[in-house]
Amino acid sequence: MSILFLQFILEIMFLILVFLHISKKSSEVVWAYMFQSLALGIILFNSYLDSGSILLLVVVLLVLAIKVILAPLFFNRLIKKNALAFSVSTYINTPLTLIIISSLTFIAYSHKFFPLTNIIPGNHMLLALSLAVMFLSLFLIINRKGALSQIIGVLSFENSLIAFVVFAGLEQSAWLQIGILFDIFVWIIISTVFTNMIYEQFGSLNVTVMNKLKD
């Protein structure tokens, strides 16, 4: 695959994240994560084409199975079960959110992060964009009041991190990647169970209603 195509895929990941910041529907958030994971799957498939390792193809298939099929399935069941049509809002209003998104993107491209974005000089633009997606994912975790959005934020951060790793040439052995994926899979299950527990205990997925912890 050409570098332009990879950049296009990464730009889709970036735009999906911007959408995640302004989305109001729970189902949209889940769909967005699904497409973002699919984009990551394409990036990893490109790595497989470069290396030809069958184990890497297994990793790609696992990514698709866990992140594109199973995780959205879990989240959609959660939404249906608890009738969570609308996701919880953000701490910061939409215009200000977009300003912060722009600022974080600018910072990712700035000279400050040149040591990170220049690990492979030929991939400078890809690395800068991956870094921007990482920053935006972190901001999503902080800015969103909904437990489900926070989960998606963590998973999106992990996706962007993997994209950065691929473009920086820091990919690990397939066995380790499978180990990491297993961790992520367990994490998805546990976080989904916790989201259910939060809804049962608090009647909402809004984390701001969680104020039972007193000294």
Place this chain on the structure above:
Amino acid sequence: MEIIFIIALLIVSSLVSILLKRRAAIEGVSVVSSFIVLILSISIAIKVADFGSYNFLPFFNIDALGAIMILIVSFVGFFTVVYSIVYLRKETAKNIIGFTRVKQYFILLNLFLTAMFLSISASNPIFAWISIEATTLSTAFLVSFYNKPSSVEAAWKYLIINSVGLLLGFFGTLLYFTEIHGTGGAISWNLLLENSSNLNPLLAKIAFIFVLIGYGTKVGFVPMHTWKPDAYSKAPAPLGALLSGALLPIAFMIILKFKKITDAVVGPLFSQHLLIAFGVLSVAVSALIIFNSRNYKRLLAYSSIENAGIMALGFGFGGLGIFAAILHMIYHSCVKAILFFTSGNLLLKYSSAKIQNIKGALKILPITSVLFILGFLIISGTPPFGIFLTKVYILSAGIQVYPIVSFIVLFFLTITFIGFLKHVSSMFLGEKPVDVEAGESSIWLLVPPIIFLVIIIILSFYIPPFLLALINKAVLLY
């Protein structure tokens, strides 16, 4: 071979516990397996003391500090299992939990121990990261164990903050790999160190900052500590001993492994300054919060944060401070076991973790009270206990290089002592409440903390040659 037995035994214990239908059988399996693990861990530690390191296959490597960690985890782990059996039986008798919860507890406890052993022994930094992440996953449901709104909230905070922290740590870890090519992904700690000269110094600095923030979240450095008081106060009391006494030093050990690599690239000053900054911040913030604390389990959590800060200062000051910091880790793990076990006894008796609800404990739980008070004296660095010496060594190392920082730390340590003393005197002195029956709940709730007290007293005056060899080897390494 021992490490394989340890890991296999703990995994089998978890699996067998899933299948078993009798409580006594589940408890028996956990006690027997954790005891065998303890014996095997001592064997590993002695081998490392004799030969410098323990290697098994390309996947496992334990150095001197790792051997100390293995000892800590196995000791605290075994006695946590012993204490948990009686503690959970008492909670069942009070209708707080049922059989399913007990079963869940021992399954997850064994998985937690497995993850800790794997993170200590993993020769690959990524596998170590996977294992540390597994400690979060295996303990999340233990934090929410009582299934109350506050427990679920604490567990959620624990899960999200630690997961984000560890992902940052993962990012930092991978940045160390930038100059290593053609290994097929089989990168060990030793290989990273050997290739450190090729690493871009600026990248090494950025990587270490990420690692310190990431794994520092697990350690509980301020300002990444916010999950800790909540998780410690909501989890079952015995788990606190493991979280504070075992998991904290393991996460610290991984930071130290990266510190070693970073120091080889940019020199020791960069990492030392960062450790000192986090150390001072942790000691200062925890001191101020301890003074105003209203919950004795949260008080112990802040004490852990304070002690993590002291350890960071020891490694930050260098020289004698490193020896003292390693010794401090050992003492801290033992004393935290005493404090968390005795806090469990108080909780069983008073059914409250609020300091204001605990009155006249000396008359109601005399042995528990004496143990808790001794624990407080030990942790706050009162002579003749070992922690007094480790604090003196760390501060004296600090005075030589950063005198102002050392005096600031000394000031906050004094604040901590006064704050802790205030709470201890209000809890243990005064008139006992009429509605609380006097008398210890069970001898088996006293045996584990008494054993740890004996261990600390012995180690305060005499360190066995093999342990001293391990500490000295660890000092040379880090």
